[in-house]
Amino acid sequence: MPLIGCIADDLTGATDLASMLVQGGARTLQVMGVPSAPLETADIDALVVALKSRSLPPTEAVRESLRALAWLHRQGCRQFYFKYCSTFDSTAEGNIGPVTDALLAALDSDFTVACPGYPENRRTVFNGYLFADGVPLNESGMQDHPLTPMNDANLVRVLKPQTRRPVGLLDYATLRRGVAATRARIAELRTAGIGIAICDSIDDADLETLGRACVDLPLVTAGSGLALGLTTAWRDRGALPASGDAASLLPPRGRRAILSGSCSRATLAQLQQARALYPSFHLEAGELMERGNGLVAEAIAWSAVQHADQAVLISASSPPDEVRRVQERFGGLAVGERIEHALGEIARALVYRQDVGQLLVTGGETSGAVVRALKVGGLRIGPRIDPGVPWTQAIGDDGKVLSLALKSGNFGSVDFMVKAWEALA
Template identity: 55%
Template sequence: MTILLGCIADDFTGGTDLAGMLVQAGMRTVQLIGVPDGPLPDDVDAVVIALKSRTCPAADAVAESLAALDALREAGCLQFYFKYCSTFDSTPDGNIGQVAEALLQALDSSFTIACPAFPANGRTIYKGHLFVGDVLLGESGMRHHPLTPMTDANLVRVLQQQVRGKVGLAETSVVAQGADAIAARFAELREQGCRYAVVDALSNSDLMEIGAACATLPLLTGGSGLALGLPENFRRIGLLAPHAAAGALPATGGWRAVVAGSCSLATRQQVARMREQAPSFHVDPERLADGADLVAEALEWAAAHGGGAPLLLYATSTPEAVQALQARLGVEAAGALVENALAAIAQGLVKLGVGQLIVAGGETSGAVVKALGVRSLRIGPEICPGVPWTSAMLDGAAPDGAARPLALALKSGNFGAPDFFLTAWEELA
């Protein structure tokens, strides 16, 4: 069968976010971890290749994204999608713009859009400015992000600094008129020499109309919200039928655990809420830096406390504590220290019997899935907007050495209500 939509995500939580949106819309979807070295699955409508390219050097991000595009093109995908965070964050050198430009050139296309809006999670775009809730991006908690701080909400200006082609804007007044008006605006911008259009979006209905207007574009770029309007394009031309079981996952048992590395405000609130009601272990980054074997300590603690309530193991800290550690070790070394420790802890937890695992934070999720040897994820039910449960088959993980499924939720640090870690399990019942 033909794979309709081929997606490239710049981190792992963003990949599951996008894949979950597609499953909700009835597209059977698989997420692959890293560029595949063999044939893609042939029983799905959409494939998401999740990379760890958001914060790596721009040249590496471009090379890896082009390799992912090659795999998707070889599989015969009809349309392509570059997914980045709904807060449009990337390094100052501009991985978002540089990757988009490279993909556009590789596809021999002359125009695409940029629309990171995700209204269900409070990300909206008005007159080209990105809002997080009621505040501009540059005034939100993203201005303190330890790896990709965002201090400018004007997406036209931000993207223009990262690309050679001209960037234009499709404003709210146009979007409100529907798909035909949006498509007409795209034509105007192309005539003006624009290669990119930042597109305003205030609601899911806006995203549906934007998606319809993009039916014939070879490449789209945006957050996961933009995916809402794409499946209907394929249904309209008879290529996609409803799939009632698009999000079905195999049953999993075992212990339940949360591994949290994100230091976002949302994750800090979630950690604080769970600590009030469940056993918790603090993977103290400062103690890690001092050489303490917190991996062994954490797993010994987990072995003594597992089997009942979900366990919480967290390195989540305040922005001030993160900055202090970065000043001490350097930004990259500080991040790698924590990520590697949490990944080793996750490995140990699975060996102890954890069968249902939540990981909080994009960089942490990337480290964990690599440590577990996960190469693909089947996408299941949504826990909250942007966060689905997934299932990975782990070779040799069962007591008899056989493969067994692991239920895995990879949560972007900024997503989820304060009780997320306590209520997410209900979707697996």
């Protein structure tokens, strides 16, 4: 039976976590939403359920997360992991706090940790303050996020309004004293009535200490970084068998394509480099709102006449000021939904009509739209391109293999869209 059952609040976050579990030697299967029936998991160490709950109203996010928990219970999972973004992005209403409260109650547990730190991807927490790319979160570009702008780097302050439980801090000084000291501090926090502890994490050593200290908690909540410490702890206990093929995939096939909907700084820099190398088509949001299916059809027709040996790039990504201008004119929700629908339609045409078998997608919402359009039910997790972004494979009922890389907007080096193909070869 699977050792760990994971509930991720968006698709790229689920893939990020699954990649870290594979890196730690856990054979991992990711499913899209809560399956309607049990799965055969004899060769699986970890299950990851990808939800689209980050931007849902809190009551809906809680309901979906509890459904996922119940299914993972039925699959026999022994520990549970609620995964959110390493930028901890949420609103004063949630959804990190409400979902954590509900999962703790369902597991009859009184305590968990909150550890968004992911030092390898330049997300660190110091004295409860989250830093992204070396600057406080509210100066990193996340203050411009169109759905969940983050204007405070102090995670204790961010989380308190979202939860019914007292929030505390498990600081770096404790972690540096080792596993025993960390366990003792957790016991002190629980005795003091703390229900959720924000955890510092400056480097991977902190994550390994925390993973060993938390290996017996029924629930952990984190970004994907904590998987590093947990897999180490499971291996130490002999609960996780060594597996040399955890990241193995079938050989890739078909044409290559990139679909981009993210407007993050990292993605915009990656696109700038990729446009110099690949033929590209830009879906300008305002034009898309006005022309709709006409512009989508134009993009599909453009792709069809490009050279089959060359990756094609179709992007709806724009700088934040351009995004705001279009949102002010048409409405933020309407613009986002139109872009998602357009890129989903384009993905379907590329895969089913133009023989694209290797598809790189940027942006959490875009990735979700593409996976839904392609009716992908599950993914095997393969080799890593960059921290938090692996190649995956979906295998259809007809045996057709589709290689997918689903990238969170903020992740990846500037040459990500170039080196991704090398990792799949």
